[in-house]
Amino acid sequence: MHQPIHLAVIARVGAHRDFLERGLPRLDVLTPDTPFGLSNPIHIFEYQGLRFAVLSRHGEEGYQVSAPFVNDRANLYALKSLGIAKILAWCAPGAINPAMAPGHLVAPHDILDEGDRAPRTFFENRGPGFVRQNPVFCPELRGRLLMTLAEGPFPVHDRAVYVATTGPRLETVAEINKFRLLGGDLVGMTLVPEVFLARELEFCYTALCYVVNYAEGVLDRPYEPGVLFEGLATPAELAAVRRVEAAFAEVALALLPHLAATPRHCPCPRLMERYRLRGDLGKDWRTWFP
Ligand code: HPA
DSSP, X not given: OOSOOOEEXXXXXXXXXXXXXXXXXXXXXXXXXXXXXXXXXXXXEEETTEEEEEEETTOSSSSOSOGGGOOXXXXXXXXXXXXXXXXXXXXXXXXXXXXXXXXXXXXXXXXXXXXXXXXXXXXXXXXXXXXXXXXXXXXHHHHHHHHHHTTSSSOEESOOEEEEOOOSSOOOHHHHHHHHHTTOOEEESSHHHHHHHHHHTTOEEEEEEEOOEEOTTTSOOOOOTTSGGGGSSOHHHHHHHHHHHHTHHHHHHHHHHHHHTOOOOSSGGGTTHHHHHHTSSOSSGGGGOO
């Protein structure tokens, strides 16, 4: 495939089906093998002359891979090997900040890494990787994302600190209280190490979160065995969440031309420049992983 793929969307279970159901032509499905293992399937679609890729982190048919076991390195390497330079990471965290209600959209601006999920780098036992994380999300993609979302139907929060935990368990009340004291607004298990790894491969990467529950202890919620989040989210809140999920493809397609058009004058394409200049990394990224 020689035509450029303008954007990758990393999203929830079976995300590609939302585009198929809208009748979009699927050009290909690829599962590249990488030095870091097999990637998840990557579905290539075309919309208004733009190509985009869709990858479901947790599996295609159901929740097959829980958060700590997602092979981010293989997935990101595979997207890079398809010539992709920009990633929209769609994710579904809980809210520590009660102003961020289930069904709201949030574009986090920063990360608090409170997990211990390894590996967090492509360069284990090697020199490269001392990379600045301000801004941690691509400023161009994030700016365009917010401009475009302002025109949509969902409440949008334009700043949030995303606290990354390891999972798959949810947090204790004391942990959420600690994260609130540290300035956290959202808590989730997916953006780390994904965002840090994406930066090592010099992707432009930004995240669009939709809140799915209030985090533990934020509101008084009795325990209900056998249902999603065991009572942390009410049926009305889950209905608001389903409305956003149902709009996922529409939101992604509205964003696509805007995100595809960013000029990449941001720092992202040169995040590893010091290592190139030092001769630690070659000009062609494919030579980075022998
Ligand atoms: N905590 C951590 N991860 C999550 C949550 C949560 O409350 N909700 C969805 N992902």
